[in-house]
Amino acid sequence: MTVPGIISDMDSCSSNDGDSDVNSSGCRERKIIVANMLPLHAKRDGETSKWRFSWDEDALLLHLKDGFSPETEVIYVGSLKKKFYLGFCKQHLWPLFHYMLPMCPDHGDRFDRILWQAYVSANKIFADKVMELLQQHPGLQGKIVLVQIVNPARGFGKDVQEAKEETYMTAKKINDVYGSPNYQPVILIDRPVPRYEKSAYYALAECCIVNAVRDGMNLVPYKYIVCRQGTPGMDEALGVKPDSPRTSMLVVSEFIGCSPSLSGAIRVNPWDIDAVAEAINTAITMPESEKQLRHDKHYRYASTHDVAYWARSFTMDLDRACQDHFSKRCWGIGFGLGFRVVSLSPSFRRLSTDHILLAYKRTNRRAIFLDYDGTVVPKASIIKSPSPEVISIIQTLCDDPKNTVFIVSGRGRTSLSEWLAPCKKLGIAAEHGYFIRWSKDSEWETCPVSADLEWKRIVEPVMNLYREATDGSSIEAKESALVWHHQDADPDFGSCQAKELLDHLESVLANEPAVVNRGQHIVEVKPLGVSKGLVAEKVLSRMVNGGEPPDLVMCVGDDKSDEDMFQSILTSVSNPYLPVAPEIFACTVGRKPSKAKYYLDDTADVLKLLKGLATATISKPRCLPSMQVSFESNG
Ligand SMILES: O=P(O)(O)OC[C@H]1O[C@H](O[C@H]2O[C@H](CO)[C@@H](O)[C@H](O)[C@H]2O)[C@H](O)[C@@H](O)[C@@H]1O
Numbered sequence: 193m194t195v196p197g198i199i200s201d202m203d204s205c206s207s208n209d210g211d212s213d214v215n216s217s218g219c220r221e222r223k224i225i226v227a228n229m230l231p232l233h234a235k236r237d238g239e240t241s242k243w244r245f246s247w248d249e250d251a252l253l254l255h256l257k258d259g260f261s262p263e264t265e266v267i268y269v270g271s272l273k274k275k276f277y278l279g280f281c282k283q284h285l286w287p288l289f290h291y292m293l294p295m296c297p298d299h300g301d302r303f304d305r306i307l308w309q310a311y312v313s314a315n316k317i318f319a320d321k322v323m324e325l326l327q328q329h330p331g332l333q334g335k336i337v338l339v340q341i342v343n344p345a346r347g348f349g350k351d352v353q354e355a356k357e358e359t360y361m362t363a364k365k366i367n368d369v370y371g372s373p374n375y376q377p378v379i380l381i382d383r384p385v386p387r388y389e390k391s392a393y394y395a396l397a398e399c400c401i402v403n404a405v406r407d408g409m410n411l412v413p414y415k416y417i418v419c420r421q422g423t424p425g426m427d428e429a430l431g432v433k434p435d436s437p438r439t440s441m442l443v444v445s446e447f448i449g450c451s452p453s454l455s456g457a458i459r460v461n462p463w464d465i466d467a468v469a470e471a472i473n474t475a476i477t478m479p480e481s482e483k484q485l486r487h488d489k490h491y492r493y494a495s496t497h498d499v500a501y502w503a504r505s506f507t508m509d510l511d512r513a514c515q516d517h518f519s520k521r522c523w524g525i526g527f528g529l530g531f532r533v534v535s536l537s538p539s540f541r542r543l544s545t546d547h548i549l550l551a552y553k554r555t556n557r558r559a560i561f562l563d564y565d566g567t568v569v570p571k572a573s574i575i576k577s578p579s580p581e582v583i584s585i586i587q588t589l590c591d592d593p594k595n596t597v598f599i600v601s602g603r604g605r606t607s608l609s610e611w612l613a614p615c616k617k618l619g620i621a622a623e624h625g626y627f628i629r630w631s632k633d634s635e636w637e638t639c640p641v642s643a644d645l646e647w648k649r650i651v652e653p654v655m656n657l658y659r660e661a662t663d664g665s666s667i668e669a670k671e672s673a674l675v676w677h678h679q680d681a682d683p684d685f686g687s688c689q690a691k692e693l694l695d696h697l698e699s700v701l702a703n704e705p706a707v708v709n710r711g712q713h714i715v716e717v718k719p720l721g722v723s724k725g726l727v728a729e730k731v732l733s734r735m736v737n738g739g740e741p742p743d744l745v746m747c748v749g750d751d752k753s754d755e756d757m758f759q760s761i762l763t764s765v766s767n768p769y770l771p772v773a774p775e776i777f778a779c780t781v782g783r784k785p786s787k788a789k790y791y792l793d794d795t796a797d798v799l800k801l802l803k804g805l806a807t808a809t810i811s812k813p814r815c816l817p818s819m820q821v822s823f824e825s826n827g
Pocket of ligand 1: 563564565566576600601602603604668670675677678679711712713714716751753
């Protein structure tokens, strides 16, 4: 359907000067829509047998153009219904993407090579047509030569032969189109090339491209760097002055082993042809001074990381990996795609009520920190307020004068204080400790971190992008934090988006006083310096300063933010201001790697344990005051 002359139409865009449908650089905006089927009706004329085409006004594709400005030139690249679509796409790909085995009713075989070839050919035609409209940088024609050294394949077979033929064909095509009698843009060397000859090519090449789709420790980039550094002998042979600055430019695939170590290299995704082309252009046109800096970096790395270095470093990694081997136990947890193997310390064990009760009964100043979501209230529960049972248990624990009880949560202060209103003596730390209240009657204290919440202006538009792109997600605006929730989104897509959002936010907030955290179905940004760990520190030091140092510290929580609390109470054992080291019970909810020594399975387990402590509380102190009162009145 592409009419001849479409490229010359584009080339003549400069003649549009003064027209209203041109942009500031004199060219019309252009959008290329590549689709398997063109938005056309095709009909063969009965008399002339010629095809007649008309726009399919009902086709969605046709209406895509309504989303662009009226000046935009819209080009459709596509085909009419053909074998590749009704064959491979419909009979193989369509069932695969619908979790079914491909079926070929006409052929009986599961895989039909002819359909596959039709599919590949059709894709090639599409790609070629698009490339025709764009393969860039015409100024380099005549100035650049690609020397492609074909290393002999280690295997044989049809595939190798086909790949070779395609390489030859591509090289020929490029040379036919862009070459001239004195200029051959691609030189294909398909013979064993001795090391000295390869070294000569490396020494002369301004840029070395290693864009394998997968590779282990490819040494070519290092060899190239060393050859570009040269030796007195090579300098003499090439006529290079001994003290002249050296350069080397590398374009390497991000999927090869050496890619992360060469920080001066331009990294590309080898499947992204445009990116590879752009990288080559950048490498060639880069200022000499930068090429020198990159080479210095490359050479310093290659010369200090020799084989002996790798041997030492590998041994050290191996030692480190095996260090805890015998002191850990491995467990398989989860099901299906969520299945994973975790290694846990053998001292990590279930917290039994009997065990903690013994300590609870013999201690007189206890600090109890409880997370909210996933600890006292189930994560999956639609009702987020605490049940009457939870309220009653917490109330009983708070009523014991030997106890200082805190709910430490990421949630906002309004909902927490409303839900926990009956527990008058309960301390609440809201928004991960940005706000703290010691009891219902006391004022909220605000964490003395930077009051600068300007970063919210950066975070909000980014989160909005992800909210719009992820159906079912939402944004929660707290007083000190912003949270992106994806619990109601598609589980797989939601988690992928969350990972991407995390990366995105980390990079834009690099210099801001804010931190990004991933929680249960959430990505949260909060002020730097606010953590549940600080809450525990603050409460414990207030108890010490008030002359009531704790002799038992218990902390229960389920997620990453609670790990800060575990860390904090574990270090409190070595606090020099404590007359005696308190008994520590750090407990995570769910059997998973944690700083906590104990685990409980779920919120039901947590409540059972807290109920056990509450019962012990009622059976002793509550009776004591009432007996004293009656005794005094008698006297
Ligand atoms: O510190 P926590 O008490 O564990 O609270 C952490 C977060 O709790 C809330 O999010 C959680 O509940 C949401 C439903 O209400 C759910 O969509 C989300 O997946 C859970 O993580 C709260 O909205 C967050 O601000 C807290 O940080």
